[in-house]
Amino acid sequence: MKFEDAVKKSIKAFMQGKTPRATDEMSEGGIFHTPEYFDELEEMILGEVKEEESVDEDV
Amino acid sequence: MKMFDAPIAGANYAADTRNYPWHRPPDIVDYDEGVDYLITKMKEPDQLELVFSLLEIDAQVTTVVSSLLMQGISRGKFSIDLAVLMAGPVARYISIIADEQDIKYDMGVGEKDRVSITPTSLKMALGIYDEEETLEVLEEAPVVAIPEGGLMGAPAEDESASEDEQAAMLGMVEEEEPTDELA
Numbered sequence: 001m002k003f004e005d006a007v008k009k010s011i012k013a014f015m016q017g018k019t020p021r022a023t024d025e026m027s028e029g030g031i032f033h034t035p036e037y038f039d040e041l042e043e044m045i046l047g048e049v050k051e052e053e054s055v056d057e058d059v
Numbered sequence: 060m061k062m063f064d065a066p067i068a069g070a071n072y073a074a075d076t077r078n079y080p081w082h083r084p085p086d087i088v089d090y091d092e093g094v095d096y097l098i099t100k101m102k103e104p105d106q107l108e109l110v111f112s113l114l115e116i117d118a119q120v121t122t123v124v125s126s127l128l129m130q131g132i133s134r135g136k137f138s139i140d141l142a143v144l145m146a147g148p149v150a151r152y153i154s155i156i157a158d159e160q161d162i163k164y165d166m167g168v169g170e171k172d173r174v175s176i177t178p179t180s181l182k183m184a185l186g187i188y189d190e191e192e193t194l195e196v197l198e199e200a201p202v203v204a205i206p207e208g209g210l211m212g213a214p215a216e217d218e219s220a221s222e223d224e225q226a227a228m229l230g231m232v233e234e235e236e237p238t239d240e241l242a
Contacts, residue, residue, distance in 0.1 A: 003139070007128065007146040008121045012168040014147020023090045023144060033094040038151040045159050 080135025087137045094148045096136065097127060101152065114157055116184040119167025122176050124150045 001009075017035045024031045087093045100106055113123050127149060128142040137145070150166065157164045205212075226232050 003129070003143075004121065004125050006143045007125045008168055010143050010146040011121055011124065011150040011166065014151060015166070015168065020090065020144050027090070032091045033148045035147075035151070038148065038155065041152075042155045042158070045155055 081132060083135055085135055085137045085141070088141065090141065090144060093137050093141055093145050097131065097145060097149050098152055101127070101149075101156075107156075110153060111157070111160060111162060114153075114162050114164045116181070117165070118176055119165045120150050120153050120157075121146075121167035123153060 014035060019031060019034055087096055101110060110123055110127075113126075114120070124146050128146060131137050132139055132142055154164065154166065220228070223232075
């Protein structure tokens, strides 16, 4: 398997909500950068953008 | 001849493997630390411009992530194994910032075959490369004449030495015994 194929497989798994289990078990409080974290980050960043757009429309 | 293409036995013990960053222990071994490093790196203006530019010329997110990870590996920042693990979060972050900037992108994890990005295709997409110009250059390439004569030149057919001369050059002729001039 080529490096690019491994990267593609890893991205696909992460997008399906899977996280590296062994790495998660090894770290004390579990891993921080989970799919849920990025969902919240997306909401926060894109939410801010939508708010800015609605403010512009009101003005 | 193939047996001579292999490295000399024990060459690995003699080579200085500390010459390359990826031969030394990586700087980052923690998953979260690595993801943080890449996200911070991507926030740099030049890196951000590069990511957006690649996405705008229809490069897939997987290709962009691969190149970012390869960059880190080549600099000895993290190992290949950790890089593969970090690919998911990095791709997700790129998708978020691309959405924020209203840039359309293809994740590249679908079943359809991807078009590989090569230096030539990138040059063509950026308008650096002119196909017609290159074809003209190829057509006009001068034909180099084979030099004749001189020590290093190819010998002409009629210039080859006679069989006696060749035998003499190879030392296959019996040398004449020196005659004693005093006798």
